[in-house]
Amino acid sequence: MADRPALPAGFRRRAFDALPSTNTEAFTAARDGDPGNIWFTAAEQTEGRGRRGRVWVGARGNMAASLLLIDPAPPANAATISFVAGVALHQAAIDATGPAIAERLRLKWPNDLLLDRLKVAGISVEGDRLADGRFIVVIGFGVNCVAHPEADTVHPASDFDARGVPLAAESLFERLAHRMADELTRWDRGDNFRAIRGAWLARSAGLGEPIRVNLPERTIDGRFDSLDDDGRLVLTRLDGVREAVSAGDVFFGSGH
Numbered sequence: 001m002a003d004r005p006a007l008p009a010g011f012r013r014r015a016f017d018a019l020p021s022t023n024t025e026a027f028t029a030a031r032d033g034d035p036g037n038i039w040f041t042a043a044e045q046t047e048g049r050g051r052r053g054r055v056w057v058g059a060r061g062n063m064a065a066s067l068l069l070i071d072p073a074p075p076a077n078a079a080t081i082s083f084v085a086g087v088a089l090h091q092a093a094i095d096a097t098g099p100a101i102a103e104r105l106r107l108k109w110p111n112d113l114l115l116d117r118l119k120v121a122g123i124s125v126e127g128d129r130l131a132d133g134r135f136i137v138v139i140g141f142g143v144n145c146v147a148h149p150e151a152d153t154v155h156p157a158s159d160f161d162a163r164g165v166p167l168a169a170e171s172l173f174e175r176l177a178h179r180m181a182d183e184l185t186r187w188d189r190g191d192n193f194r195a196i197r198g199a200w201l202a203r204s205a206g207l208g209e210p211i212r213v214n215l216p217e218r219t220i221d222g223r224f225d226s227l228d229d230d231g232r233l234v235l236t237r238l239d240g241v242r243e244a245v246s247a248g249d250v251f252f253g254s255g256h
Contacts, residue, residue, distance in 0.1 A: 006174050008181035013039040020047035022066035023126055023140040029068060030128075030136045036070030041173060045142070061146035062159070063169035067180060069137045070130075077190020078137055080231045082111045082125045083200045084187045085139050088179035089113055089121060090203050093143075095175040097165050104163075106205035108155075109224075109233045109250055113143070114205050115165065117252070118158035120144045141176065145169050154249060197227050206252050211235060213248040220245070 007013055019025055019042040026040050045064035072081060086107045093113070094102050106114045113121035121143040128136045144159035145167045160167040187196050201207060206224045213220045213235065220243065222235040232244040 006177070007039070008178050011037050011039065011177060011181060013041065013177075016040070016042045018042055018044040018046065019064075021045060021140075022064050023124065023138050026066045026068040026138040026140075027126070027128065027136065030070065030130065030138075034068065034070075036068050036072075038068050039065055039173075039177060040068070041065045043169075059147040061169060063141065063143040063145055063172050063176075065173055065176065066138050066140040069139070071134045072137050072184070073187075073190040075135055077193070078127060078135065079125075080190055080193045080196065081137060081139065081187070082123060083193070083196050083227075083231055084183045085123045085125070085141070085180065086111055086113070087196060087199045087203065088183040089123065089141060089143070089176060092172060092176040092179045093121075093160075093167070095179070096172045097160070097167055101165055105203075107200060107203045108205045109227070110231070110247070112155070115158060115160065115163050117156075117205065118163070119155045120148070120158055120160055120163070139180075143167075143169070143172060145172065155251075193229065193231070197229070197231070201227060206250070210253050212251045212253070213245055214251070215245070215248045220248075224250075 022040040022042050022045060042064045044060045072078065090105060090107055090113060093105055104116050108114050111123035112119050121141065124140040126138045130136060144157065146159055146161045148157040148159040186192060209224055211222065211224045220235065220237060222237040224235050226234045228234050228244050232246050234242060234244050236242050
């Protein structure tokens with residue numbers, strides 16, 4: 001990183017020692033008139049939000065960061081930005097720790113990062129509209145660098161340090177900032193999701209394997225086949241019918 005600035009051109013950062021939520025701070029800034037392309041980071045986060053409203057507490061030494069974007073894509077394309085974030089985080093972690101980790105590090109649909117099949121990071125994407133109609137997108141990253149929840153998690157969790165992979169939060173953040181800028185350019189406001197989709201699938205966990213998807217109203221067992229052009233998980237059910245799922249909790253294997 002010595003030959004690159006801490007942030008890519010066109011991006012800014014506000015760093016805090018502690019915050020309830022970096023996502024909340026980003027939304028407040030947007031409503032106060034910030035033009036976007038700004039990161040909010042906290043050395044400690046006490047009331048972070050994970051996917052589907054779950055609490056994500058960022059212990060000191062872990063990475064908590066949120067990126068505020070204003071009108072990054074037409075609303076119809078904006079949902080696929082979570083896959084942009086996943087690809088960027090996966091590559092940033094390899095940049096920060098070395099290529100030997102690559103095969104151990106996988107993306108889990110829709111927005112988790114796994115190390116040795118254990119959750120070490122989550123991504124949350126939240127959106128809203130400003131009074132003038134512009135679209136706010138906040139991408140939150142919570143990465144377990146040195147600590148992780150011991151219980152009450154939907155999926156088994158760990159942290160990089162516990163898996164024998166030293167990872168400093170600040171080092172990861174600087175690499176993530178550059179990777180996000182690169183992948184946003186490649187995504188091209190959602191018009192080039194095909195490239196992101198391919199990159200995500202190449203890093204995915206469970207592709208071609210049996211999975212169970214828990215939905216609010218039912219459970220589906222089948223084989224994880226692909227992502228469709230909207231980022232939905234495509235699986236072949238046990239009865240041979242292919243189905244696309246927009247949201248749900250995925251478990252590897254069956255019988256969970």
